[in-house]
Amino acid sequence: MNKFKIFSLALVASATAATAQDINQAKKAIDAEQFDKAKTILKTIIKSKPSDGxxxxxxGxxxxxxxxxxxAKIYYNNGLQASDKKNLNYIGLGQLDLDAKNTTAAQANFALATKDMRKKDVNEFIYIARAYMNSDNPDYKNAVEVLKRALVVDPQNAQALLAIGDAYYGSNNQNEAYKSYRDAFTADNTLLRAKMQLGVLLKGAKSYDEAIKSFNEVIALDANYGPVYRELAETYYKWARNKPSTSKVNLQNAITNYEKYLSLTDYSMNSKMRHADFLILVKDYKQLETVANKMIAEDKVNPRIYRYLGYAAYENGNVDVAIKSIEDFMKAPENKVIGRDYYYLGLAKIKKGTAADGTIDQAAFDAGLADIKKAIELEPLVVEEFAxxxxxxxxxxxYxxxxxxxxxxANNKESKNYLDDAVYYGISVYYGNAGKPVESRDKAALEKANATFDKVLEASPTYDEAYLYKGRISSALDKDDLIIKNYEEYVTKITAKGAEExxxxxxxxxIVEAYNAIGAAYANxxxxxALEYFNKTLVLDPANTYAAQSIKSLK
Incomplete structure (x- = not known):
């Protein structure tokens, strides 16, 4: 689950104008992740008071x-025409600059936002720090520096303390994050997000039971605070992933808490899409397909829904629906295609080309493999899921x-499956060629497999089986010198482990295989x-026909 972006100040005390009260209600709705409600409130404010920047x-x-x-850009630009607090909108435009990797333009906008600040103002600093953190290219270091300026002005500002906690958390400084969240909640014990973030730190440290206790403390303070149920759901999900013995119970707990979270948000299409994202995480594809079809019935023009339907349809065995849905999603120019889209499209094409007896149409496999390669180009570590x-x-x-x-x-050393995939690749290439006549073997693939086992040995020098397979591949390549070298290396490694092994x-x-292969390589x-090695075979296996016949023919 992506880290949730928190971009606004929470409810700030105000007993003045009605508009101020309304905007605080909008901020409270945002903190509760009730975004449609917040948009309605904010649009009402803008309609009644266009001058409210x-x-x-x-x-935006x-x-x-x-x-x-x-x-977002429309509202920021509209805000610049307002008479009250228009400077804040430069911060929004600054974040757009950061997203575009134009830090010079972003800093220029931030300077415009702060040039007329009064000495006791800190909100601009907090919003700028949030822009640095919530950008597509987050910069936690600059966020921390900006927030330190805010805390010099107002050391007990709870929102500044919460924000710097988030900045430290984003930069993996857990100790400072913990201190900042604790101080934020001490400064304002109604700031539930600060209290909740203490549990988030525990979740990140895989102290799942302690994290759940911490989240339950938030619920004891306010059982209707929706975001805490989202955090609970993610904690149970991660606990299930990291401890498979708890998977069934914890995945159900994850789903239950996510549904509770949804009940406390606005059930908007955006919320339903977040629900769909979560169903993908917990692999509840039957529910995901149901949810996706309901969303399509409600909103036939939102192409993102087809992504969910495509994923679910593939997992539920409906490959035609999967292919059409994902391709429909990809056709929409406003959609950002991710690696997982190609992942499912590729697998669906291969499954569609697989007959009942398990044989695969090679053209369908090649088409699917091309999409799988696109998935890896976009997200290299998606390769871990193909094992x-x-x-x-x-x-x-x-094979x-x-x-x-x-x-x-085998081509990605960063993958957690790198060694396993490399070994399986080499073995697959060997078995795919071993039974073929010499003239029809794929020598280039065999050479590549041999080189892959060298990489395996470089990463794991004690994996002795690599020498055995290098010997077998050398046999398939009909290279006597390498047959002898690799099989002898295998025998040396194994015999060094002792007679018991x-x-x-x-x-x-x-070892008998190695002796016979070496003997055959020396025979010419x-x-x-050659006789020496065939005799070694007979010591271990007196009934070995191949060795006995070879000795007879050599004499």
Whole structure:
């Protein structure tokens, strides 16, 4: 789950004009993640008082938080025409500059926002820090520096303390984040988000039971504070992922708490989409398909819904619906295509081309593989999710296709499956060629597999089986010198472990394979050496027919 962006000041005490009270209600709705409610309040304020620059700014922030950039820009620019607090809108435009990686323009806008600040003002600093944090290119260091300026002016400002806690949290400074959140809640014990963030730190440290206790303390203060249920849901989800024995119970707890969170938000389309994102996390694809179809019935023009329907349809076995839905999503120019979109599209195309007996149409596989490669280009670590599919192909003895999948992981050293994928790639290439006539073997693939085992040994020098497979690949390539070198290395590594290891039936069988392969490699150039190795085979396996017949023919 992406870190939730918090961009506004929470409820600030005000007993003056009715408009001030209304904007505080909007801020309170934003803090409660009731964004449609906040938009309604803010639009009402702007309609009744167009001169309210802050209302335009906060509304622009809501739209920016929801990635509706054009609407955000409209309200920021409208806000610049206002007479009250128009300077805040330069901060919104500054965040747009940061998103575009134009830090010079952003800093110029921030300077315009702060040039007429009074000595005791700090809100501009807090909003600027939020812009640095909520940008598509977050800059937590600058956020901290700006917030330090605010705290020099007002050391007990709860919003500044909360914001600097978020900045420290974003930069992985957990100790300072904890202190800042604690101080924020001490300064204002109605600031539930600060209290909640203490639990978020515990969740990040994988202290899931302690995090849940902390979140329950927030609920004891206000059972209707929606965001805490979202955090509970994510905590239960992560607990389920990190401790599979708790998976069934904790995933259900995650879903229950997320539904509670939804009940306390506005049930807007945006909220429903966040719900769909969560259903993907907890892999509740049946519910996701139901939710997606309901959203399409409500809003036929929002193409993002087709992403959810496509994912769910694939997981539920409806590959035609999956392909059409994802392609419909990708056709919409306003949609940002992510790696996971291509991930599902590629897998759906391959599944569509898979017959009932498990055979795969090669054209369909190639089309799916092309999409899978696009997924990895966009999100390199999505490669980690293909391991099970590769093993499924390997188990069906579809070695050529399995090798194509495992090669993707074998090319990414950052993947947690790197070694496993590299080994499976090499083995898949070997088995995909071993049974073929010499002239039809894919020598280029075999050479690449051999080089991959060298990389495996570089990363894991104790993986002795690599030498065995390098020997087998050398045999498939018909390279006698490498057959001898690799199999001898394997035997040396194994015999160094002692007689007990050599005596194991599975190990002895592999050593016999090595001796016979070395003997065969020497047979044409050094009969004495060849006989030596075939005789070694007979010591371990007196009934070995191949060794016995080879000795007879050599004599």
């Amino acid at each position: 802050e209302a335009n700014f906060v509304l 922030n809501v739209y920016l938080n929801q990635s509706v950039v054009d609407s 099970d599919f590769g093993k499924e192909l390997f188990g069906k003895k579809q 050529v296709q399995a090798a194509s999948i495992f090669e993707l992981g 050599v005596a194991k039936p599975a190990t002895a069988k592999k 150039t050094d009969k004495v050496k």
